[in-house]
Amino acid sequence: IGHVSIDVNGKPxxxxxxxxxxxxxxxxxxxxxxxxxxxxxxxxxxMTHAQAxxxxxxxxxxxxxxxxxxxxxxxxxxxxGAVTIINAFNPTHIVLGDIIAQAGQPLLDEVTxxxxxxxxxxxxxxxxxxxxxxxxxxxxxxxxxVAITNFLEHPSMFFDVA
Ligand SMILES: [Zn+2]
Numbered sequence: 001i002g003h004v005s006i007d008v009n010g011k012p013x014x015x016x017x018x019x020x021x022x023x024x025x026x027x028x029x030x031x032x033x034x035x036x037x038x039x040x041x042x043x044x045x046x047m048t049h050a051q052a053x054x055x056x057x058x059x060x061x062x063x064x065x066x067x068x069x070x071x072x073x074x075x076x077x078x079x080x081g082a083v084t085i086i087n088a089f090n091p092t093h094i095v096l097g098d099i100i101a102q103a104g105q106p107l108l109d110e111v112t113x114x115x116x117x118x119x120x121x122x123x124x125x126x127x128x129x130x131x132x133x134x135x136x137x138x139x140x141x142x143x144x145x146v147a148i149t150n151f152l153e154h155p156s157m158f159f160d161v162a
């Protein structure tokens with residue numbers, strides 16, 4: 001749901017839309033925000049997105065106030081995404097994965113708070129939200145598994161056998 005717009009007047013996105021969720025809480029977006037304010041994580045501009053995010057979350061979890069404020073702001077955007085998922089699909093469970101899962105319980109608490117604030121209680125309380133314990137590239141692994149499984153189940157679809 002990275003390209004669901006959460007702000008119709010928001011930041012432009014490469015997809016052509018504006019205000020896409022991933023412009024506010026993806027690893028790339030978090031790194032952009034750190035680069036714009038390099039005093040939070042000195043040297044962040046030479047880090048990968050994953051390294052910059054990990055450094056931010058570590059500093060936040062060590063009690064640094066500025067890092068914590070940024071992490072909580074990111075968490076609120078993740079929460080807005082969760083609200084969209086809940087209102088569209090009414091799921092029983094949302095698993096927060098990839099790099100943001102490394103932020104840990106404080107991020108999860110803030111996401112849960114946003115969901116409580118912004119959903120109908122009968123719906124929002126029925127959705128359990130947890131952090132993934134899988135590696136950060138689990139989404140890519142899952143996508144590869146789907147592609148490989150599809151290929152193995154329907155190999156002729158991928159070849160011109162005429
Ligand atoms: Zn987009």
